[in-house]
Amino acid sequence: MTETKPFNSTEYMNHISLDCVIFGFNNNELKVLLLHLKYSKEYALPGGFLKYDETLEQAAQRIVKERTGLDKLFLKQFKVFSDPDRSKSNKAIFDADMAGIKPDKSFFDKRFISVGFYALVDFRKVKPTPDLFSDHCDWVSLNTDVSMLLDHKLIIENAISTLRLQLSQQPIGLKLLPRKFTMPELQTLYETILGRDLDRRNFQRKMLNYNILDKLKERKTGGAHKSPYLYSFNMERYQKALEDGLSGIW
Amino acid sequence: MTETKPFNSTEYMNHISLDCVIFGFNNNELKVLLLHLKYSKEYALPGGFLKYDETLEQAAQRIVKERTGLDKLFLKQFKVFSDPDRSKSNKAIFDADMAGIKPDKSFFDKRFISVGFYALVDFRKVKPTPDLFSDHCDWVSLNTDVSMLLDHKLIIENAISTLRLQLSQQPIGLKLLPRKFTMPELQTLYETILGRDLDRRNFQRKMLNYNILDKLKERKTGGAHKSPYLYSFNMERYQKALEDGLSGIW
DNA sequence: ATAATAATGTGTCGCAATGACACTAGGTGT
DNA sequence: ACACCTAGTGTCATTGCGACACATTATTAT
Structure with missing residues (x-):
């Protein structure tokens, strides 16, 4: 699944996207796996769209696998982001354009509501893999302040709050630490x-x-x-x- | 806002719906406000669709207001339901048909993912109001087992689990009880x-x-x-x- | 080698929260 | 007056938790 297929918008449902906050723990720091966009020079969350025959959970697994190489991860929905203006001035389109990918404008120009997922992964097992729009894929410490696409900074903050609340209900230690x-x-x-x-x-x-x-x-x-x-x-x-x-x- | 406008699908975004689990507490029982569908004779959660310039939260407030008459309620997203088959055999369409409402098939026949909200209301203040598809609107005790549309029973179960987990984090007592x-x-x-x-x-x-x-x-x-x-x-x-x-x- | 440094392993003490439980007070219906 | 039910209040033993001290072991500097 490391093959890089061209993006074909007809495979995906309109209006619905996913953003995944992938947490890893390394060097005694909590980190998030981010993509660095080729041209807009911003960081973005690994994200994607929903295929016609998938559940959101399956889509999230697919997206996370493409960026980490890992299967069957611990993934949780935490919030839907639906501000009507959130996907305006979507630099990802610009980035796609610059990358010569010919994005389908009628797809990308639509309003998207995005379902936020968080994933907990064993840092050492991840092979960070950029996508079509990005030049690299890095672990970024939560203390580091970087410029981010759209409302992605807000999404990360929400993910952390959720993580904190669910610390006693979810197997967070188990999933984030090595055996x-x-x-x-x-x-x-x-x-x-x-x-x-x-x-x-x-x-x-x-x-x-x-x-x-x-x-x-x-x-x-x-x-x-x-x-x-x-x-x-x-x-x-x-x-x-x-x-x-x-x-x-x- | 008690006016009953005809349903016009062009006002709403495709693929995205909302379902609201409205909790009330009366006679020492936890109850949920449900609609009784005119022809399919099932109960359904108050629900609706997202307008082009609304957030999901605004849509949920609008939907709940139409069914209860109440403003500015306590509302929380709790989960998105995205099984690709969840909206198949949608009896609401059948019901609309039977009600002579001429539903826009190209709208309703699409796949919908539904964002679940729960609301906490003061039972005594609610004026249950049916919608176009339903003949009445009732408080139903959680102990009562009734036949429900699609995956609405599952949605209610998820809402209760969430309520239980959030009992110490949300003003649940405050919102469900009279002053x-x-x-x-x-x-x-x-x-x-x-x-x-x-x-x-x-x-x-x-x-x-x-x-x-x-x-x-x-x-x-x-x-x-x-x-x-x-x-x-x-x-x-x-x-x-x-x-x-x-x-x-x- | 030896000592200084720094992090880990282990134990104590007192207070506060909790679970289990009993008695008293104030209403109703007979 | 009495039974009956529900609500108000108190006690006691145990546990959980915060604050804290001391011994142990590895590395590093002298």
Whole structure:
């Protein structure tokens, strides 16, 4: 699916688009996978349109696979963006034009409402792949302020708020971390999403009390200072625990 | 806005519809406002389509106003329903036909993805008003099992799950209850949404500790047995408390 | 080597929130 | 007057949580 087919607007439904906020966690930072548009020099969310025989969820999986190479990812709808003016002055068209792609104006000029999805992925497994309109595809830290297409900055902010609210209801840690991880890494992930510091000792106690982690014999070596233990999620217990929601608000 | 204009499909965007799950609380039961279709004899959610210059939120307000007479209601998107087959065998068309409304087939025959909204309203203020396709508009208790159009039963189930998850983040009590209410009423509302019983004394203690209620001098008279005190929400403090979320899961 | 540095592992203490539960007070109907 | 039902209020033991201290282990500087 790395083949780059020309864009054919007749395959897609009018008026409906998708934007995917793909979260990854690396170097103790929460990052989002963004496309850098060839000519307008802005960043844009990976997005796309709905085929006639797809659900939105299937379309989102397809779009995310094209940008990451990954299958069957954790994806959630979080909001529809429907401001009538949101897709005006769509620089993506301009970009397509400049790229010599001959966009179908009667398709792109229409009003689009966009369904926002967020995805949680294991950073290391992703092969960032640009699309027809972009020259590269990068992980961008949430602290970095870059110029973005249309309302994409708003969409990312909404995704983060949702992530924060759903931290206790969705398997966020499981999806964002590699299989083996350390307690400090898990804590930093939580701190990044919540936007505030947590007490190291209380965090560990609470996490362990959930009884969803397996402490491994191994330690993570190589880093400076004392080697932390590695943990992995106990899938069964984690899944079961999420059904009620991990009690408490962090 | 009680005027009944003929349906003109050219005012609306193709492919996009809305369905509104309007919740009310009466007689200690959670109820949903439904339309009863004239000819197919099924119940349907109040719904409609998106005008070219509206946001989805504005469309939802418009739709809910037409069915309830109420303005500026509490409305939240909760999910988009996009199964490609969801709008097949759309009995609403049949119903329109039978009602002699001459529906624009080229509009209705298209595939629609539907954005689900839920609304929280004060039961007593609503004037249920049927639309062109329906013969009446009723409050239906969630315990009642009625035959419903398309995937509308699924949509309602999703709305309730969302309501449950958001019970601590949204002003649900405030919007569903009259200005003055009793503690047992508030408790029953919580129990209905959560689907389980709560301890009377612990519930009261926890609620009062949030410091969001004003205990009034009055008592609710007329009922059998001991008269309960009336309470009202302290808007400022409630609003402020919700910003963090009412701590704890019920 | 040795010490300084910095991060991790582990434990304690007191307060506040929670769940389980019992008694009293105020209404109705007989 | 009494039974019956519902509402108001209080207690107690346990748990959860925030604040905090000390020991351990790895790297790095001297």
